[in-house]
Amino acid sequence: MANTRELKINAQRLNDTLQSTCTSWGAFAAPSTGMCRLTLSQEDKQVRDWLVAECKSLGCEVKVDQIGNIFATRPGSVKGVKPIAMGSHMDTQPAGGRYDGILGVQSALEVLRTLHDNDITTHLPIALVNWTNEEGARFPGAMMASGVWSTHSSTSLEACWDLQDKEGIRMKQALEDIGYLGDTKADYKDNGLECHFELHIEQGPLLEKEGKTVGIVTSVQGMKWFAVRVEGVEGHAGATPMPGRADAIVTASRLITAVRDAALKTELGVATVGVIKSDTSSQATISAGVDFIIDVRCTTDDMVDELASAVFKAFDKIIAEEGNSTSYAIARSWGMPQSVFHPRCIDACRSAAIKTAGEDQIMEMKSRAGHDTAWTSRVCPSSMIFVPSKDGLSHNPNEYTSPEHCAIGAQVLLDAVLEYDEKARTGQYQSS
Amino acid sequence: MANTRELKINAQRLNDTLQSTCTSWGAFAAPSTGMCRLTLSQEDKQVRDWLVAECKSLGCEVKVDQIGNIFATRPGSVKGVKPIAMGSHMDTQPAGGRYDGILGVQSALEVLRTLHDNDITTHLPIALVNWTNEEGARFPGAMMASGVWSTHSSTSLEACWDLQDKEGIRMKQALEDIGYLGDTKADYKDNGLECHFELHIEQGPLLEKEGKTVGIVTSVQGMKWFAVRVEGVEGHAGATPMPGRADAIVTASRLITAVRDAALKTELGVATVGVIKSDTSSQATISAGVDFIIDVRCTTDDMVDELASAVFKAFDKIIAEEGNSTSYAIARSWGMPQSVFHPRCIDACRSAAIKTAGEDQIMEMKSRAGHDTAWTSRVCPSSMIFVPSKDGLSHNPNEYTSPEHCAIGAQVLLDAVLEYDEKARTGQYQSS
Structure with missing residues (x-):
């Protein structure tokens, strides 16, 4: 040996x-x-x-x-x-x-x-x-x-x-x-x-x-994941006037931007949306629903919770700005401390x-x-x-x-x- | 008879x-x-x-x-x-x-x-x-x-x-x-x-x-459609610091919001994104590419061109704001006068x-x-x-x-x- x-x-x-x-x-x-x-x-x-x-x-x-x-x-x-x-x-x-x-x-x-x-x-x-x-x-x-x-x-x-x-x-x-x-x-x-x-x-x-x-x-x-569902109202892309729309893709877009912006404000925390899926696959249809997953990671679990809170606070503000025409819900969340x-x-x-x-x-x-x-x-x-x-x-x-x-x-x-x-x-x- | x-x-x-x-x-x-x-x-x-x-x-x-x-x-x-x-x-x-x-x-x-x-x-x-x-x-x-x-x-x-x-x-x-x-x-x-x-x-x-x-x-x-491709750099959602990222989903989200905002400013023009597709299907990966289609419709062809111009001007501004880390290109466009x-x-x-x-x-x-x-x-x-x-x-x-x-x-x-x-x-x- x-x-x-x-x-x-x-x-x-x-x-x-x-x-x-x-x-x-x-x-x-x-x-x-x-x-x-x-x-x-x-x-x-x-x-x-x-x-x-x-x-x-x-x-x-x-x-x-x-x-x-x-x-x-x-x-x-x-x-x-x-x-x-x-x-x-x-x-x-x-x-x-x-x-x-x-x-x-x-x-x-x-x-x-x-x-x-x-x-x-x-x-x-x-x-x-x-x-x-x-x-x-x-x-x-x-x-x-x-x-x-x-x-x-x-x-x-x-x-x-x-x-x-x-x-x-x-x-x-x-x-x-x-x-x-x-x-x-x-x-x-x-x-x-x-x-x-x-x-x-x-x-x-x-x-x-x-x-x-x-x-x-x-x-x-620490890490947490949130599966988010955004709901709007389907409609014809040509015949539905802009002001009355409840467009799930537009709202989801604003939320995703807010995820990035919230993470940028932290010291070392990161938050990412890597998966996005719209209910519709037609260019001529206003989307009634979009699913995406947020991936949040920070040094400590407390920081994860803090960043997630900041993200969802920003979400609520955006939904209110959109006149509550669209809504979001957390469909599932899971994580690793x-x-x-x-x-x-x-x-x-x-x-x-x-x-x-x-x-x-x-x-x-x-x-x-x-x-x-x-x-x-x-x-x-x-x-x-x-x-x-x-x-x-x-x-x-x-x-x-x-x-x-x-x-x-x-x-x-x-x-x-x-x-x-x-x-x-x-x-x-x-x-x- | x-x-x-x-x-x-x-x-x-x-x-x-x-x-x-x-x-x-x-x-x-x-x-x-x-x-x-x-x-x-x-x-x-x-x-x-x-x-x-x-x-x-x-x-x-x-x-x-x-x-x-x-x-x-x-x-x-x-x-x-x-x-x-x-x-x-x-x-x-x-x-x-x-x-x-x-x-x-x-x-x-x-x-x-x-x-x-x-x-x-x-x-x-x-x-x-x-x-x-x-x-x-x-x-x-x-x-x-x-x-x-x-x-x-x-x-x-x-x-x-x-x-x-x-x-x-x-x-x-x-x-x-x-x-x-x-x-x-x-x-x-x-x-x-x-x-x-x-x-x-x-x-x-x-x-x-x-x-x-x-x-x-x-x-x-009149109507025009634009297939848009956004390119970024793939990366690990946990290990890539926020400031250095080139996240195609975030940029695409900003662009899609800009499409809506530009159309809202017109009298009767509409612009819609109904289709979105990210290259990645992993929650843990920063997306390197996103495809979406913009549907633009206005009473006259001139108004269509005007709204499309406003959309792409807004796109260029966003790309510049993102420090050109991500880019976009019109992959295909078609329409009906x-x-x-x-x-x-x-x-x-x-x-x-x-x-x-x-x-x-x-x-x-x-x-x-x-x-x-x-x-x-x-x-x-x-x-x-x-x-x-x-x-x-x-x-x-x-x-x-x-x-x-x-x-x-x-x-x-x-x-x-x-x-x-x-x-x-x-x-x-x-x-x-």
């Missing part, structure tokens, strides 16, 4: 595997490096099947739970204990890139391969986890399946199963269709993890701007990052994007490692992180896992 | 036929009286098949042209001459009603039935015309097929054939699929009409407001309306909605008859015109056709 302090991941293999699996399953036509690998699609099935086969070939036991989460566990010397997990997701946005989520799972695989090649026996089992539907792009609700597993999400397993995609396919059917409706209970109490590490791209510009290589993530900002990561995991990542990148290359930071680790952190010690995103771009076909930065991230992930395992072996941690 | 001055349409039969065919083909679930009978859909095929069979049973010769327009002609005593036409359309908006277009075709059928039952032989042939895709709801471009037939539309037959619906089905394919890709040339020069009358619901509130029963339509306002109807047809409708409704029940008016007759008026004498729309509603499931008003409209249509025929027989008109 090799000295675990000297173990090196294989940067070339990591990059080759990441690029080739992306090219095979979900890639846009070259030269774009964009990806469309919607959760539980055929592309998702194929990369899942490949991942399961790879993990089995490395001696892992593979479990799939009721919401399609994949747990591939490499045994340690102690039996009957929970594994140290490395998790992320392989689904993408409809026009996403090759790194958001994918890098975390591919690096976890690279860690397992490195342990296998060097014939390492860890103290605790080590698991790779692929979480289902992190993006929430096909079935609305981001970080969906880690939320169910943590039992802290307001959306239950059954409610998730019942969600429909644009074609009317329910999520449970989609899980069955690709063979990933497993029988392991989707509940951390039945299928627990000792701790959870996630390597991810930053999806923002800060590391690049500060010239740093590794982000040690200590928390995730702010998360604070565990010092034990943060410390393991920090010392691993210092070893690989050097102290001056490290930056402590909050995550402004949601992640599966925000849910795992509620039920087991968790933290995250960030690597730079070129130009801060993400959810975009031009999302890019260099092979060098990917390799550094994977090495830090390996070393953090090994440090956690070593401290567990030498009794420095109380089992969580 | 009965005295044509005393001929009466059958009000009960008209209403029964209109309601039962609507219920059979395209109706919303009761108790709604809404309709979704998109052009060239299965529902449209079924009502077309029924109409063709009915017209044949009345002794009509039926021709279908290259864009699916149906011409059902009842012979007159003179052979080899063009028919007096009564035309409108049977397609509806996705959430339309039972009267817009449908009343005109059903009343034309009722006129043919009345002539047949009373064994009338007219001087000129009398034709019923069902124009394809008046609504432009499935294949964008309203009054499409009458425009092609008139050869005055900027969209050619081939360009129409090439248009795709939301499922990617091309219009030519859709015509073939339902068996209505005919071989008669879609060109008035090959398949002409002596004149064109159209009975239609007002689709506005004026007749009701003035307490009148029949509108004698003398002109149609103002139309002035023919005194010969207007007079025939006026004297027919006086006879049935009485002089005090009549109102001369402009049409603020576009109609197939706006195109026919460019190549043959044409005019229209309006009956009241309850609450001015149209393009709306609650669109309603009473059976009494429908019957009055059909009677006026019959009498106008007979007066035109009589004047033609007695040589009072030069053939057009």
Whole structure:
């Protein structure tokens, strides 16, 4: 057995595997490096099947739970204990890139391969986890399946199963269709993890701007989503005089502008409308109804509530200005409270990052994007490692992180896992 | 042969036929009286098949042209001459009603039935015309097929054939699929009409407001449509700071509000955005692109151009205010110039309306909605008859015109056709 302090991941293999699996399953036509690998699609099935086969070939036991989460566990010397997990997701946005989520799972695989090649026996089992539907792009609700597993999400397993995609396919059917409706209970109490590490791209510009290589993530900002329905009165676009109109698109437009304006007034809060749908698809019809979703994120839950209040106060003012001809209602709201990561995991990542990148290359930071680790952190010690995103771009076909930065991230992930395992072996941690 | 001055349409039969065919083909679930009978859909095929069979049973010769327009002609005593036409359309908006277009075709059928039952032989042939895709709801471009037939539309037959619906089905394919890709040339020069009358619901509130029963339509306002594309930069809704964003939905929202505001400043001009589509369907993604269509209508073409100029001037100001982070472009524009109807047809409708409704029940008016007759008026004498729309509603499931008003409209249509025929027989008109 090799000295675990000297173990090196294989940067070339990591990059080759990441690029080739992306090219095979979900890639846009070259030269774009964009990806469309919607959760539980055929592309998702194929990369899942490949991942399961790879993990089995490395001696892992593979479990799939009721919401399609994949747990591939490499045994340690102690039996009957929970594994140290490395998790992320392989689904993408409809026009996403090759790194958001994918890098975390591919690096976890690279860690397992490195342990296998060097014939390492860890103290605790080590698991790779692929979480289902992190993006929430096909079935609305981001970080969906880690939320169910943590039992802290307001959306239950059954409610998730019942969600429909644009074609009317329910999520449970989609899980069955690709063979990933497993029988392991989707509940951390039945299928627990000792701790959870996630390597991810930053999806923002800060590391690049500060010239740093590794982000040690200590928390995730709070988030809330509001599905808004605006109602007006349908009418003929030519024959209905302007003054008497109740035009849902015009009112929705004013509300959407107000969302942006309210967020601009905050220090760091963000609010976004990414989805909009009008009832009518006719140029000659005044729309009677528009649906859109507001995504609100701030450092703390209080700030989220404050920004949301400001948004809805502005909405009420606009409705009054429009003479109450149109109205709005919040059709559904859901969210994820702010998360604070565990010092034990943060410390393991920090010392691993210092070893690989050097102290001056490290930056402590909050995550402004949601992640599966925000849910795992509620039920087991968790933290995250960030690597730079070129130009801060993400959810975009031009999302890019260099092979060098990917390799550094994977090495830090390996070393953090090994440090956690070593401290567990030498009794420095109380089992969580 | 009965005295044509005393001929009466059958009000009960008209209403029964209109309601039962609507219920059979395209109706919303009761108790709604809404309709979704998109052009060239299965529902449209079924009502077309029924109409063709009915017209044949009345002794009509039926021709279908290259864009699916149906011409059902009842012979007159003179052979080899063009028919007096009564035309409108049977397609509806996705959430339309039972009267817009449908009343005109059903009343034309009722006129043919009345002539047949009373064994009338007219001087000129009398034709019923069902124009394809008046609504432009499935294949964008309203009054499409009458425009092609008139050869005055900027969209050619081939360009129409090439248009795709939301499922990617091309219009030519859709015509073939339902068996209505005919071989008669879609060109008035090959398949002409002596004149064109159209009975239609007002689709506005004026007749009701003035307490009148029949509108004698003398002109149609000018119209232009602009397909606008807004471009921004895709990004992560959580991790992209507000100040640096190029959010296409926010910019599009500001532009749409500006369209409304510009139209409000005019006397009678209207401008509407009924269609909006964002590139992204993810709540967590800043949209990189939004498409929408602006529908502009004014009494004269000059006023249309003036309002459009004001809209685009406002757009340029907004783009500048947004720091040019986002941009817009006009992807396509098309339109229909103002139309002035023919005194010969207007007079025939006026004297027919006086006879049935009485002089005090009549109102001369402009049409603020576009109609197939706006195109026919460019190549043959044409005019229209309006009956009241309850609450001015149209393009709306609650669109309603009473059976009494429908019957009055059909009677006026019959009498106008007979007066035109009589004047033609007695040589009072030069053939057009």
